[in-house]
Amino acid sequence: MKLVFATHNANKFEEIKSMLPAHIELLSLNDIGCTEDIPETADTIEENAILKAEYVSSNYSYDCFADDTGLEVHILDGEPGVYSARYAGEQKSSEDNIDKLLENLQDKQDRSARFITVIALHLKNHQNLFTGICPGYIAEKRSGDKGFGYDSIFIPENYNRTFAEMELSEKAEIGHRGKAFKALIQYLEN
Numbered sequence: 001m002k003l004v005f006a007t008h009n010a011n012k013f014e015e016i017k018s019m020l021p022a023h024i025e026l027l028s029l030n031d032i033g034c035t036e037d038i039p040e041t042a043d044t045i046e047e048n049a050i051l052k053a054e055y056v057s058s059n060y061s062y063d064c065f066a067d068d069t070g071l072e073v074h075i076l077d078g079e080p081g082v083y084s085a086r087y088a089g090e091q092k093s094s095e096d097n098i099d100k101l102l103e104n105l106q107d108k109q110d111r112s113a114r115f116i117t118v119i120a121l122h123l124k125n126h127q128n129l130f131t132g133i134c135p136g137y138i139a140e141k142r143s144g145d146k147g148f149g150y151d152s153i154f155i156p157e158n159y160n161r162t163f164a165e166m167e168l169s170e171k172a173e174i175g176h177r178g179k180a181f182k183a184l185i186q187y188l189e190n
Contacts, residue, residue, distance in 0.1 A: 001023060001024050001025065001063075001188070002024075002025045002027060002062070002063070003024055003025070003026060003027065003062075003063050003064065003065060003123075003188075004026075004027045004028070004029070004031075004032055004056055004060070004062040004063070004064040004065075005017075005026055005027070005028060005029075005064075005065060005066075006029060006034075006038060006052045006053060006055070006056045006064055006065065006066035007028065007029065007066070007067070008028075008029055008030070008037070009148070011147075011148045012067075012148070012177075013026075013028050015168060015171075015172065015177065016177070016181055018168065018169075018172070019172055019178065019181050019182075019185065020185065021185065021189065024188065027062070029056070032056075032060050032062060033060075034056065034059075034060060038051070038052045038055045038056070038066075039051065039055075040052065040068065040085075042082070043082060044082060045068045045069065045070045045081070045082050045116060045117075045118050046068070046118045046120075046129065046131075048068035048082065049066050049067055049068040049118045049119060049120040049129070050066075050120040050127070050129075051066075052066030052068070052120070053065055053066040053120040053121065053122045053127070054120075054122065056122075057122040063122060063123045063124065064121075064122050065119055065120065065121040065122070065123075065184065066119070066120050067117050067118065067119045067120075067177065067180065068082075068117070068118055069084065069115060069116065069117040069118075069149075069176065069177060070082050070083075070084045070115070070116055071084045071101075071113060071114075071115055071149075071150050071154065072113060072114050072115075072116060073101070073105070073111075073112075073113040073138060074110060074112045074113060075105070075108050075110040075111070075112070076104055076105070079104070080097065080101065084097070084149070084150070085097070085149075087100055087101065088100040094148060094149050094150070097149075097150065098142065098150060098152065098153055101138065101150070101153070102138075102140070102141070102153065105138055111137045111138040111139075111140075112135070112136075112137050113135075113136060113137055113138050113154065114133055114134060114135045114136065114176075115133070115134045115136070115150075115154065115175065115176035115177075116131065116132070116133050116134075116176055117131070117132045117133075117176040117177045117179070117180040118130070118131050118180065119131075119180045119181065119183075119184050121184060121187070123188075128187060130180045130181075130183040130184045130187070131180055131183075132175070132176040132177060132178065132179030132180030132181070132182075132183070133176055133179065134156050134157075134174065134175050134176040134179065135156070135157045136154055136155050136156040136157045136159070137154075137155055137157075138153050138154065138155075139152075139153045139154070139155050139162055141153070142162075142164075143161075143162045143164065143165055144161070144162045144163070144164025144165035144166075145164060146163075146164050146165065146166065146167070146168070146171075147162075147163045147164040147166075147171065150163075151163035151164040151171075152164035156174055156175070159174075163175065
């Protein structure tokens with residue numbers, strides 16, 4: 001089975017590719033010649049995932065899945081949420097996003113947060129959604145050099161290390177994206 005993962009993020013692509021069974025051939029957007037940035041104009045994480053999957057399916061005629069992920073910080077009323085990738089501006093700089101979040105959390109006692117991933121699957125003209133949530137909290141400073149995005153400041157519940165301090169396999173086991181993709185894989189195998 002061939003499936004397109006609607007992402008230009010090489011780190012995310014490799015993370016997901018490592019989780020898929022061998023009989024699923026995963027293609028990237030580059031593999032199918034899609035070099036444009038797919039618009040993420042929706043107001044929710046779920047709707048953005050749907051938009052991306054629909055875009056690839058309708059413009060490139062491939063079965064496809066797309067995800068959208070957001071970091072929601074309780075004391076900031078769910079910010080950065082759907083704007084996680086561009087929290088500090090349209091340049092989509094992870095470093096700038098982290099700086100802004102840490103600045104907004106200065107002197108805040110409640111640092112509880114959660115990552116949420118929603119996957120929209122378009123397969124044989126049907127759509128399915130899969131969700132993964134990982135509760136945790138925001139560290140006071142960066143730690144670790146693995147991962148991407150907010151990984152260096154997010155500590156999952158019941159752990160004392162950031163995602164950026166964990167091996168990919170451990171992060172995939174407990175993380176939001178891993179939970180959503182396990183549900184997707186279970187669906188694909190049935």
